[in-house]
Structures are given as C-alpha cells and as structure tokens.
Amino acid sequence: MDEKNFKYMSSDVGKLVLNNKTIRFNSPLNFNDPYDAHPPYRFTNSNITTKEKNSLKTLFDNLANDTLILSLSTTNKDLMMWGHYANCHTGIVIEFYPNAKFLHGCTNVTYQKNTLRFDNNYEQYLASDCKALKNALKQLFTTKYKTWEYEKEKRIIVDKTIKINSLKDYLAETEINKLRSQSYIDLPFETTDIKTIYFGCKINKNIQNELIQIVKTNYTHINKLYKAKKSPTEYKILFKELTINKKP
Numbered sequence: 001m002d003e004k005n006f007k008y009m010s011s012d013v014g015k016l017v018l019n020n021k022t023i024r025f026n027s028p029l030n031f032n033d034p035y036d037a038h039p040p041y042r043f044t045n046s047n048i049t050t051k052e053k054n055s056l057k058t059l060f061d062n063l064a065n066d067t068l069i070l071s072l073s074t075t076n077k078d079l080m081m082w083g084h085y086a087n088c089h090t091g092i093v094i095e096f097y098p099n100a101k102f103l104h105g106c107t108n109v110t111y112q113k114n115t116l117r118f119d120n121n122y123e124q125y126l127a128s129d130c131k132a133l134k135n136a137l138k139q140l141f142t143t144k145y146k147t148w149e150y151e152k153e154k155r156i157i158v159d160k161t162i163k164i165n166s167l168k169d170y171l172a173e174t175e176i177n178k179l180r181s182q183s184y185i186d187l188p189f190e191t192t193d194i195k196t197i198y199f200g201c202k203i204n205k206n207i208q209n210e211l212i213q214i215v216k217t218n219y220t221h222i223n224k225l226y227k228a229k230k231s232p233t234e235y236k237i238l239f240k241e242l243t244i245n246k247k248p
Contacts, residue, residue, distance in 0.1 A: 003098040005106070005154070006076040006198075008085035011207045014092040014197075018214045022186040023102065025068035025158050028141075030183055032084075037064040039143050041116035052122040059125075063137060068163070068185055070156040072096075072106070076198055077237045078150055082228070089200040089228070092211065100193035102156070107138070109153040113146045160185065191219050198239060201228040216244060 009017065017023060028037035038061070043053050073081065076093045083089060096103060116139055124132040141157050164179050171179075179185055197215065199208050208227075215222050226239040 004074045004076075005096040005098055005100070005103060006073045007071075007094045007096065008073065008081050008091065009094070010087040010091040011200075011203060011211065014094070014211060015214070017094065018211065018218065020186065021191060021218075022188050023070060024184050024186050025070045025156070025163075027065070027160075027183040028067065028069055029065060031069075031071075033144065033148065035145060037067060037069070037141050039116055039140060039145070041118060041140070044117045044119045045121050047121050049122075056122070056125055059133075060136065060140060064140060066160050067141060068158045068160050069141070070158075072103075072154050072156075074152045074154060076239075078152075079235065079237060080150060082200060082237065086200050089202040090204065090207075091200050092203070093198040093200075095195045095198070096189075096193050097195050100189060102187060102189045102193065104156075106154050106156050107142050109148075109151075109155060110139075110143050111146045111149040112143065116140070116143060158185075158187075163187075192221055194219055194222065196222055196225060198226045198228060199242075201230055201237070212242075212244065 007023070043056065048056075075081075076095065082091075082093075085091070086093060118136050120132040120136075125136065126133070142155065144153070163185060164176060167179070168176060197211070199211070212225065215225065223244060225242040225244060227242055228237050228239055230236075231238050
C-alpha cells in the first residue's frame with residue numbers, strides 16, 4: 001500500500017512553500033502541545049542518584065531544545081486538523097511522494113497515557129555507542145499523549161546544530177548566524193516531491209486560483225488537484241477532483 005504523507009497548512013503558508021520550494025522544520029518549543037519532545041518520564045534504575053537524574057534531565061532538555069521537527073500526517077480527511085492547521089478549512093494540504101529525499105528517516109508517533117520509563121544506569125546513557133541515549137531521545141521525540149492520536153502523525157527529526165554545520169559551505173556567515181538565532185529552518189525539496197494538493201472546503205476562490213496558477217507554472221508534473229467538500233449525510237470530508245487545464 002502506498003505510504004501517505006500529508007502536510008496541513010494555511011493558504012498563506014502554502015504560497016510560500018510552493019513558491020520557495022522549501023518546507024519548515026520547527027522547534028518543538030513552538031508547537032501547540034507543551035509536552036512535545038518533553039513528555040513526562042521517570043528513571044527507574046535504582047542505582048541512579050538524584051544528582052545523576054538532574055544531570056540527565058538537563059542533557060535531555062538541551063538536546064530536545066536543539067531539535068527541529070517536520071510534522072506530517074497519514075490522513076488528509078481529519079476535520080479537526082483542517083480546522084486547527086489549515087486555518088478553519090481555508091487552507092490546503094500538500095501530499096508528498098513517499099520516496100522524497102527529504103522524508104528520509106520519517107518516524108511514526110506513538111500515542112500513550114503512561115509516563116515513559118527509562119531503566120538504564122547513568123553510565124549507559126553516556127556510553128560512547130550512545131545506544132541508551134539514542135533510544136531515550138527517540139521515545140522523547142516520538143511519544144505524545146493519547147488525546148493527540150487523531151492526528152496520525154509521523155515526523156522527521158533533525159539536529160539543528162548538525163544541519164546548520166552542513167550548510168556552512170553554501171551560505172555566508174551572516175546567514176549561518178541568522179539560522180542559529182532562529183527556532184526553525186526552511187529546508188528545500190524537489191518540485192517532483194509533491195504528488196498533489198487538496199484545497200479546503202472554505203478556501204477563498206481567488207486564493208485557490210492563485211495557487212493553481214503556481215502549480216501550473218512550477219509543478220508541471222501535477223495533472224490533478226482536489227477540492228474538499230462536506231458530506232451531506234455524514235460528518236466527513238469528501239474530495240472532488242479538479243483537472244488542470246495547462247493549455248495557454
């Protein structure tokens with residue numbers, strides 16, 4: 001089965017994404033869930049002292065705060081997500097092909113009610129192989145409370161410092177310093193990474209036409225777009241296919 005990768009956004013953000021061919025990786029500190037990348041957890045190994053627990057907590061917090069995340073979803077039909085992330089159904093959803101290079105390392109989010117439990121000893125978290133630390137961080141970055149389960153989220157996690165260092169050969173020092181001061185980075189994607197676009201059922205007609213024109217100009221491989229509409233018989237989003245006329 002084809003893996004689905006949907007990104008909800010407002011129409012204004014959609015214009016920027018489509019025109020600039022970049023997608024924003026954001027700090028979890030900017031997310032609407034205060035527990036994002038900072039879920040509750042306990043160290044259960046009896047050999048860890050209070051001082052060591054505090055030291056590990058500081059380490060986890062610093063690493064989480066230096067992390068950038070791109071959130072995607074496996075569904076494009078959720079009413080709440082259209083309302084929250086696509087500006088009350090006036091925005092769009094972009095679908096990306098699963099083989100897009102920038103999606104490498106995409107990880108599903110796990111939803112639960114229980115507090116995370118870390119049972120390694122202090123030395124294991126600081127070991128040179130980083131196995132225990134990497135496992136703990138993966139759980140921190142991909143665990144959310146059960147109430148968010150409707151989002152069916154998957155995410156790409158990027159170390160901000162490593163990513164900025166990889167751009168040093170391509171950007172001026174002033175641009176690098178600007179990236180360091182920001183809580184996000186806009187990273188490029190290929191035009192052919194986009195499979196199609198879905199317009200919200202309440203999107204402004206002029207804005208929709210403007211976005212269609214951008215697609216016709218810059219994304220010539222896309223032949224069909226879709227417009228959301230309300231089901232008349234259920235609480236459900238339906239999609240009507242829009243064929244793009246590419247003739248001058």
